[in-house]
Amino acid sequence: MDRTPVHLLFVEDSELDAELSVRALEQGGFDVSWERVQAESDLKQALQSSNPQAVLSDFSMPGFDGIQALRVVREMSPGVPFIFVSGTIGEECAIDAIRLGATDYVLKNNMRRLGTTVRRALSESAERERIRLAEEERARLVKVLEATSDYVGISDPDGKIIYMNEAGRKLTGAPESGDVGKSVIDIYPQWVSERVDGEGQPGAAHPGLWQGESVLLGAGGTQIPVSQVIIAHNGPDGDTRFFSTIARDMRERKAYEARLQHFANYDSLTSLPNRTLLGDRALQAIAHARRSGRPAALLVLNLDRFKLVNESGSHGAGDALLKRVADRLRGVVREGDTIARLGADTFAVLAADLARPDDALAVARKIQEAMSPSFGLEGRDLHVTVSLGASIYPRDGEEFDILLRNAEAAMHRVKAEGRNGFQFYAAAMTREATDRVELENELRLALGRNELEVHYQPQVDLSDGRTVGVEALIRWRHRERGWIPPVQFIPVAEDCDLIHPLGEFALVQSCGQIRAWDQAGLAELRLAVNVSAQQFRSPDFVEAVTRALLATELEPGRLELELTESVLVDNRDEALPILKRLKALGVQIAVDDFGTGYSSLSYLSRLPIDCLKIDRSFVSRVHERGHDAAIAQAVITLAHSLGLRVIAEGVETDAQREFLRSHACNLGQGYLFSRPARPEAIARHVAAGSPRLELDSVV
Ligand code: C2E
Ligand code: MG
Ligand code: MG
Numbered sequence: 008m009d010r011t012p013v014h015l016l017f018v019e020d021s022e023l024d025a026e027l028s029v030r031a032l033e034q035g036g037f038d039v040s041w042e043r044v045q046a047e048s049d050l051k052q053a054l055q056s057s058n059p060q061a062v063l064s065d066f067s068m069p070g071f072d073g074i075q076a077l078r079v080v081r082e083m084s085p086g087v088p089f090i091f092v093s094g095t096i097g098e099e100c101a102i103d104a105i106r107l108g109a110t111d112y113v114l115k116n117n118m119r120r121l122g123t124t125v126r127r128a129l130s131e132s133a134e135r136e137r138i139r140l141a142e143e144e145r146a147r148l149v150k151v152l153e154a155t156s157d158y159v160g161i162s163d164p165d166g167k168i169i170y171m172n173e174a175g176r177k178l179t180g181a182p183e184s185g186d187v188g189k190s191v192i193d194i195y196p197q198w199v200s201e202r203v204d205g206e207g208q209p210g211a212a213h214p215g216l217w218q219g220e221s222v223l224l225g226a227g228g229t230q231i232p233v234s235q236v237i238i239a240h241n242g243p244d245g246d247t248r249f250f251s252t253i254a255r256d257m258r259e260r261k262a263y264e265a266r267l268q269h270f271a272n273y274d275s276l277t278s279l280p281n282r283t284l285l286g287d288r289a290l291q292a293i294a295h296a297r298r299s300g301r302p303a304a305l306l307v308l309n310l311d312r313f314k315l316v317n318e319s320g321s322h323g324a325g326d327a328l329l330k331r332v333a334d335r336l337r338g339v340v341r342e343g344d345t346i347a348r349l350g351a352d353t354f355a356v357l358a359a360d361l362a363r364p365d366d367a368l369a370v371a372r373k374i375q376e377a378m379s380p381s382f383g384l385e386g387r388d389l390h391v392t393v394s395l396g397a398s399i400y401p402r403d404g405e406e407f408d409i410l411l412r413n414a415e416a417a418m419h420r421v422k423a424e425g426r427n428g429f430q431f432y433a434a435a436m437t438r439e440a441t442d443r444v445e446l447e448n449e450l451r452l453a454l455g456r457n458e459l460e461v462h463y464q465p466q467v468d469l470s471d472g473r474t475v476g477v478e479a480l481i482r483w484r485h486r487e488r489g490w491i492p493p494v495q496f497i498p499v500a501e502d503c504d505l506i507h508p509l510g511e512f513a514l515v516q517s518c519g520q521i522r523a524w525d526q527a528g529l530a531e532l533r534l535a536v537n538v539s540a541q542q543f544r545s546p547d548f549v550e551a552v553t554r555a556l557l558a559t560e561l562e563p564g565r566l567e568l569e570l571t572e573s574v575l576v577d578n579r580d581e582a583l584p585i586l587k588r589l590k591a592l593g594v595q596i597a598v599d600d601f602g603t604g605y606s607s608l609s610y611l612s613r614l615p616i617d618c619l620k621i622d623r624s625f626v627s628r629v630h631e632r633g634h635d636a637a638i639a640q641a642v643i644t645l646a647h648s649l650g651l652r653v654i655a656e657g658v659e660t661d662a663q664r665e666f667l668r669s670h671a672c673n674l675g676q677g678y679l680f681s682r683p684a685r686p687e688a689i690a691r692h693v694a695a696g697s698p699r700l701e702l703d704s705v706v
Contacts, residue, residue, distance in 0.1 A: 010038035016059035017043040018076045020068040035122015054083045066093035081108040088128035158254040166191040180226030194223055211237040212247050232257040274348040277333035285347035289407040292359035296400050303359040303400045304367035307414040311392045311426040313352035335377040364399040365440040371395045371429040392427035394418050403432045446499050458484050461516045464683035466676045469668040474693045476533030479517035480683045501541045510542040511551050518559040520686050529693055535567045540574045549588045563593030572604035590615045612649040619646045623657025630662035640670050
């Protein structure tokens with residue numbers, strides 16, 4: 008059997024007694040090396056020089072005291088077992104000795120115990136040493152953890168945080184020392200908590216580690232982006248006992264990334280988006296335009312004669328000007344539009360979600376206006392003009408590169424033609440859009456300048472030739488351009504909301520006119536007034552009609568509102584309640600231009616309507632007795648069977664009138680009876696009762 012080697016120090020005055028002990032130990036299975044001291048100084052020296060594994064001491068010696076020896080050993084080698092081996096130690100002394108730190112005692116008359124006692128003492132001291140080393144190691148690790156700049160925390164499966172390092176405490180605002188006092192719920196925003204519960208911890212439990220980006224709640228509740236690792240510590244049964252979390256504050260990195268991103272997408276001088284970002288935004292705008300059907304415009308502008316500023320001013324004057332230009336541009340565009348700097352003195356504006364392509368002209372005008380005040384630069388007043396070109400999605404291109412190229416081409420055309428101007432890529436559009444914008448501006452003024460008039464066209468009972476009603480038709484006498492027909496300005500008015508004041512004007516004016524005729528004793532006439540889609544759908548429309556009727560005291564049954572098929576059909580759910588409210592007022596509803604749309608008569612008949620106006624395009628060909636005649640005839644018959652009145656529009660010849668009369672069409676309206684004319688002329692016409700009075704017509 009292998010003997011256990013052991014090195015012992017005896018504090019003993021008797022060499023013989025020491026040998027006896029050694030023998031007893033050898034019998035107990037030890038291979039003993041030993042030395043013996045009997046004075047305090049020798050004891051101290053031996054402890055230092057030979058590192059004994061245990062001290063075996065007599066209790067009372069002539070020159071030295073066992074208790075004193077114990078004190079010395081405990082002081083110099085606290086971990087070394089100290090065993091009294093004595094013949095004289097009494098039970099009480101022994102207990103005192105143990106209290107003072109002795110490991111055990113063995114009586115000399117019971118030496119058989121010595122082997123077991125030493126063995127136990129050695130194993131206990133080894134265990135203590137192991138624990139001490141482990142404790143030391145733990146302390147070292149904690150020191151490292153405390154010193155790391157990342158968050159480190161350990162929590163139990165219930166979420167209670169049992170350790171958090173200094174960085175963690177600082178980050179989350181936990182107390183500097185003592186109880187962390189936090190649970191994992193406190194350190195995460197709600198959504199992260201859910202993610203940690205649902206994904207992080209299960210992921211950590213199997214296979215043992217989870218890594219991801221998340222967010223910690225900082226001291227003041229700020230959200231701190233972190234890259235996080237969760238480690239599960241499992242017990243021997245496989246159940247998780249603890250979770251460790253290491254989290255690195257990513258704020259700086261995120262800010263850095265954002266800065267990089269910014270550099271990649273923005274111009275450093277003006278902080279405007281650069282070409283790359285403009286391209287991204289254009290892609291989005293194009294996708295939106297495709298879905299919504301609304302056009303988008305890309306405008307490119309270049310400063311005229313920028314080189315001169317750059318060369319004549321001081322160094323930096325050019326840059327200063329560009330910054331100021333960028334600022335003014337920012338003030339011009341709508342939210343959601345993008346301004347970009349494409350190159351030295353070239354900028355772009357992406358205007359999305361336009362009502363119509365022409366709106367790009369309005370953007371260009373705004374840019375020009377924004378540039379027109381002089382720029383005070385280095386004590387000089389600098390006037391800057393710009394050359395602008397625009398391309399429109401989709402008509403000028405369906406991709407960003409093409410739109411940009413075309414807008415640039417238009418801009419270069421402006422340069423070539425003398426700078427300081429604007430052009431669309433599609434050359435004809437520039438003129439059309441300019442006209443339209445001018446028309447819009449002038450129409451706005453026209454209302455105030457009384458340039459609008461209402462003319463009337465008689466509606467004649469075909470059975471006896473009497474005028475029974477009139478249609479009100481609006482007219483614009485432009486101070487320079489003369490008469491402008493409604494087909495030109497009504498669509499413009501519809502686009503810019505002028506249709507509301509304009510429609511109300513026509514309504515009030517014509518109702519008033521009818522009343523004036525009533526008072527003058529003219530035959531009682533029905534009044535037909537045209538209503539555009541925009542007007543009809545405006546929330547105020549029914550009120551506007553009510554107001555006009557009240558103001559003029561016209562009996563509602565004498566007012567007929569003319570609506571086109573598309574107004575009634577395109578959005579039936581929206582139209583029906585409005586129609587019902589109008590019917591409740593007592594006014595009549597006529598379907599204008601019937602036959603030009605695709606709606607069926609049976610479909611229309613389900614709406615509360617009173618009258619059909621057969622479109623001029625059918626009427627003009629009825630006498631040919633062909634297809635159109637058959638349709639007109641069928642429409643009249645069907646309309647009558649549905650209880651509707653029928654008016655034929657655009658009756659120009661006797662043959663047409665005859666055809667219509669013979670097919671029982673109720674009413675006719677057209678140049679054959681009278682052109683639309685001013686009220687005085689119409690009054691004379693009605694009074695004369697003449698079915699065919701030629702009048703000075705205007706349009
Ligand atoms: P509409 O309601 O179909 O009006 C009939 C149009 O046909 C009028 O044109 C009239 O002058 C024209 N016309 C009448 N008889 C004949 C004929 O025998 N031969 C030919 N070739 N034409 C004839 P106008 O006045 O130019 O009006 C055009 C359209 O403008 C109208 O079509 C109507 O939709 C709209 N409009 C006119 N006034 C107003 C108004 O006050 N408000 C709204 N919203 N629209 C109006
Ligand atoms: Mg009409
Ligand atoms: Mg019509």
